[in-house]
Amino acid sequence: MAKWVYMFTEGNADMRDLLGGKGANLAEMTNLGLPIPQGFTVTTEACTNYYENGKQISDEIRQQIFGALGKLEKLQGKTFGDVGDPLLVSVRSGARASMPGMMDTILNLGLNDEAVEGFAKKTGNPRFAYDSYRRFIQMYSDVVMEVPKSFFEKIIDEVKEEKGVHYDTELTVEDLKVLVGRFKAVYKEAMGGEEFPQEPRAQLMGAVQAVFRSWDNPRAIVYRRMNDIPGDWGTAVNVQAMVFGNMGDTSGTGVAFTRNPSTGEKGIYGEYLINAQGEDVVAGVRTPQPITKLEQDMPECYAGFMKLAMKLEEHYRDMQDMEFTIQEGKLYFLQTRNGKRTAPAALRIACELVDEGKITEEEAVLRIEAKSLDQLLHPTFDAEALKAGKVIGSALPASPGAAAGKVYFTADEAKLAHERGERVVLVRLETSPEDIEGMHAAEGILTARGGMTSHAAVVARGMGTCCVSGCGEIRMNEEERYFELGGEMVKEGDYISLDGTTGRIYLGDIRTKEAEIGGNFQRIMDWADKYRQMKVRTNADTPSDTRKAVELGAEGIGLCRTEHMFFEPERIPKIRKMILSGTAEAREAALSELIPFQKGDFKAMYEALAGRPMTVRYLDPPLHEFVPTSEEDIRALAEEMGLTEEEVRGKCEDLHEFNPMMGHRGCRLPVTYPEIARMQTRAVMEAAIEVKEEQGYDIVPEIMIPLVGEKKELKFVRDIVVETAEKVKAEKGSDIGYHIGTMIEIPRAALLADEIAEEAEFFSFGTNDLTQMTFGFSRDDAGKFLDAYYKAKIYESDPFARLDLNGVGQLVEMAAEKGRKSRPGIKLGICGEHGGDPSSVEFCQKVGLDYVSCSPYRVPIARLAAGQAAIREQEKN
Numbered sequence: 022m023a024k025w026v027y028m029f030t031e032g033n034a035d036m037r038d039l040l041g042g043k044g045a046n047l048a049e050m051t052n053l054g055l056p057i058p059q060g061f062t063v064t065t066e067a068c069t070n071y072y073e074n075g076k077q078i079s080d081e082i083r084q085q086i087f088g089a090l091g092k093l094e095k096l097q098g099k100t101f102g103d104v105g106d107p108l109l110v111s112v113r114s115g116a117r118a119s120m121p122g123m124m125d126t127i128l129n130l131g132l133n134d135e136a137v138e139g140f141a142k143k144t145g146n147p148r149f150a151y152d153s154y155r156r157f158i159q160m161y162s163d164v165v166m167e168v169p170k171s172f173f174e175k176i177i178d179e180v181k182e183e184k185g186v187h188y189d190t191e192l193t194v195e196d197l198k199v200l201v202g203r204f205k206a207v208y209k210e211a212m213g214g215e216e217f218p219q220e221p222r223a224q225l226m227g228a229v230q231a232v233f234r235s236w237d238n239p240r241a242i243v244y245r246r247m248n249d250i251p252g253d254w255g256t257a258v259n260v261q262a263m264v265f266g267n268m269g270d271t272s273g274t275g276v277a278f279t280r281n282p283s284t285g286e287k288g289i290y291g292e293y294l295i296n297a298q299g300e301d302v303v304a305g306v307r308t309p310q311p312i313t314k315l316e317q318d319m320p321e322c323y324a325g326f327m328k329l330a331m332k333l334e335e336h337y338r339d340m341q342d343m344e345f346t347i348q349e350g351k352l353y354f355l356q357t358r359n360g361k362r363t364a365p366a367a368l369r370i371a372c373e374l375v376d377e378g379k380i381t382e383e384e385a386v387l388r389i390e391a392k393s394l395d396q397l398l399h400p401t402f403d404a405e406a407l408k409a410g411k412v413i414g415s416a417l418p419a420s421p422g423a424a425a426g427k428v429y430f431t432a433d434e435a436k437l438a439h440e441r442g443e444r445v446v447l448v449r450l451e452t453s454p455e456d457i458e459g460m461h462a463a464e465g466i467l468t469a470r471g472g473m474t475s476h477a478a479v480v481a482r483g484m485g486t487c488c489v490s491g492c493g494e495i496r497m498n499e500e501e502r503y504f505e506l507g508g509e510m511v512k513e514g515d516y517i518s519l520d521g522t523t524g525r526i527y528l529g530d531i532r533t534k535e536a537e538i539g540g541n542f543q544r545i546m547d548w549a550d551k552y553r554q555m556k557v558r559t560n561a562d563t564p565s566d567t568r569k570a571v572e573l574g575a576e577g578i579g580l581c582r583t584e585h586m587f588f589e590p591e592r593i594p595k596i597r598k599m600i601l602s603g604t605a606e607a608r609e610a611a612l613s614e615l616i617p618f619q620k621g622d623f624k625a626m627y628e629a630l631a632g633r634p635m636t637v638r639y640l641d642p643p644l645h646e647f648v649p650t651s652e653e654d655i656r657a658l659a660e661e662m663g664l665t666e667e668e669v670r671g672k673c674e675d676l677h678e679f680n681p682m683m684g685h686r687g688c689r690l691p692v693t694y695p696e697i698a699r700m701q702t703r704a705v706m707e708a709a710i711e712v713k714e715e716q717g718y719d720i721v722p723e724i725m726i727p728l729v730g731e732k733k734e735l736k737f738v739r740d741i742v743v744e745t746a747e748k749v750k751a752e753k754g755s756d757i758g759y760h761i762g763t764m765i766e767i768p769r770a771a772l773l774a775d776e777i778a779e780e781a782e783f784f785s786f787g788t789n790d791l792t793q794m795t796f797g798f799s800r801d802d803a804g805k806f807l808d809a810y811y812k813a814k815i816y817e818s819d820p821f822a823r824l825d826l827n828g829v830g831q832l833v834e835m836a837a838e839k840g841r842k843s844r845p846g847i848k849l850g851i852c853g854e855h856g857g858d859p860s861s862v863e864f865c866q867k868v869g870l871d872y873v874s875c876s877p878y879r880v881p882i883a884r885l886a887a888g889q890a891a892i893r894e895q896e897k898n
């Protein structure tokens with residue numbers, strides 16, 4: 022019989038895949054002898070079984086859950102469902118990858134109308150008993166039965182207003198009994214007359230099922246897609262004996278980190294609330310006290326907490342994020358995990374742990390989430406612009422960086438505004454996990470409630486999004502879409518600016534500037550470079566992009582898109598003249614005017630590269646993209662070429678294609694118009710020869726022919742390139758070498774790569790077009806329907822952002838293998854957007870590519886990902 026349920030005493034930290042992160046750590050802390058409320062874990066495999074079984078929990082799993090419950094009853098000396106002294110439990114999710122706030126939790130499970138009275142007598146604290154019961158009804162209704170939480174929040178606000186109190190803690194036992202009655206009435210109405218469940222075992226199974234179900238809630242699916250977490254992993258469920266932080270002034274609950282998750286500074290960092298349950302801190306409904314104040318309130322608990330917190334960091338050799346509860350002066354740890362942190366904090370922590378001798382350089386490299394490096398390049402406020410900024414308030418600096426944008430009050434509106442191209446600041450009373458898409462779309466997040474460990478703060482730090490939280494001075498009017506702060510009324514669509522490092526809130530749109538990278542970044546990059554095997558190049562089309570990429574560690578250019586050079590105002594008329602010319606001679610005359618511009622660009626880029634290689638892709642887009650569309654441009658072109666406006670319009674219309682992505686573009690252009698390839702070859706060769714002579718750099722031009730699908734097609738264009746290149750060399754008296762290769766971006770090219778390699782000295786996988794053609798998706802249009810595919814679980818991630826290993830990856834692997842067979846030592850690279858995606862970089866390492874190429878700002882991500890991929894491969898071998 023399969024084992025679906027494990028007591029905490031039966032597990033350990035190595036069982037993460039089976040027990041989930043939370044379950045494995047609870048087991049490990051039990052083994053370490055920490056004060057852990059005991060319980061059991063229902064495995065991730067049970068979750069998978071639930072979905073395979075038509076969303077039903079099997080009898081076998083059910084029996085094992087009740088068997089483990091019996092063991093827990095013996096451990097606690099209490100009976101589940103007892104009306105005099107009931108065993109109460111919490112039911113929490115726990116995936117193998119940390120997903121803070123994305124799935125569901127239920128506390129105080131096991132209470133009912135009878136047990137709450139016995140519980141009140143047993144504890145001698147009726148207020149606490151009824152506070153626990155009203156919380157349970159609300160959580161169970163929301164999580165298990167999907168009755169909106171807002172229904173209950175509205176009632177709480179009404180009762181507080183009636184009683185003239187501000188906090189939940191000020192409500193009396195009679196007030197709480199009223200809440201219980203009204204909550205049950207809401208439940209009954211929402212459930213069509215069905216009473217709130219009174220049978221504790223039915224409550225438990227409903228809760229376990231709800232946690233399994235929450236694995237597939239919309240916010241969890243979005244979070245998984247953003248963080249490359251596979252949908253078939255499932256979540257474990259942890260059932261744990263309750264301890265209570267809401268039993269009065271000697272009880273409390275908190276969240277703490279062993280190092281600052283924003284800066285990485287060593288030292289305890291966290292918050293707690295007296296007379297509260299854990300959800301109050303995490304949800305950000307009440308703004309808590311700093312953990313250091315616990316030393317004054319409960320010195321013994323603080324000392325015990327500090328000792329155990331340091332023990333956990335020593336044991337896990339990483340910064341820990343811990344949840345704890347104090348019940349009537351006794352400390353309990355509810356969980357620990359490696360804490361989410363900002364990129365600057367991650368770099369500092371990793372470097373300091375190496376300096377402290379706790380981890381190796383390789384471990385430090387693996388500790389940094391490659392995608393998070395993007396945060397380091399986020400802007401900060403321009404100092405001069407900031408002087409003129411008007412501060413209207415300040416609050417907690419929850420996630421660093423600077424953000425300026427238009428105010429929106431709902432996640433949906435924020436998302437829509439972002440899709441319109443607007444910069445957005447999401448302003449909320451407090452964020453909830455349902456806001457995940459709006460948070461992702463926002464430049465910055467501002468909340469009225471919540472501390473440094475609230476949902477908004479944790480998720481924003483994970484995303485690298487600027488966040489200011491707990492601004493209690495805000496007077497919010499969500500219905501009329503405005504807020505008041507510092508004597509100003511800010512309406513939806515108005516600009517505000519946030520400083521997530523200082524917590525200041527500014528009126529208006531303050532100019533930002535690029536971030537400055539510190540020494541820890543360089544250390545991690547040096548270590549990554551030390552271990553990586555693949556080179557990292559950049560996709561760059563201008564000298565400024567090239568300089569930025571080199572500054573960020575690029576080892577050359579893997580893709581220079583030459584068409585981008587033709588769109589500048591003084592150049593576009595010349596390319597248009599070429600396109601509309603009726604003879605080869607006229608086209609050559611028009612193109613000859615472009616040579617100085619193209620050559621000048623190449624020279625500037627070769628100079629910026631200082632001897633590093635550059636792969637120049639010849640003209641790729643269809644010619645209709647260059648033709649004029651405005652009447653003014655048509656008139657000017659007609660005058661210059663001695664044509665009528667009707668003739669120009671007619672020629673432009675003739676260039677129209679029904680499917681231009683698969684039309685007259687790429688290598689098909691020089692097959693039709695060889696003079697295009699001649700012009701570009703002359704520009705490349707003359708630039709390389711001149712810079713080599715002027716600067717002394719050892720330059721070997723790499724000329725790339727795009728969109729090839731046939732060996733003879735490549736040979737035709739190659740012959741033109743070789744003839745022109747040799748002619749230029751003879752004219753210049755140069756013996757410079759050069760390489761000619763192709764992009765593999767058509768499935769046929771991958772299938773015939775062995776033949777194509779006979780004419781190509783290198784392959785660069787253009788995975789943008791290869792993905793489009795393999796899937797039959799247009800990259801520009803796929804966004805309109807991919808959401809439906811994610812919801813239907815047909816795809817888990819955007820194939821244009823993360824390489825499809827099964828289909829497109831198979832073509833890449835096949836082409837690499839066939840290419841090497843025909844031409845041993847052929848140089849292989851990737852230049853699609855996937856070159857900066859960590860999971861795709863890992864695949865490139867596996868296939869044995871020589872380099873990846875990505876946009877300038879993703880170069881550090883690719884360098885780190887390549888180092889990590891090499892270290893992991895070494896570990897496997």
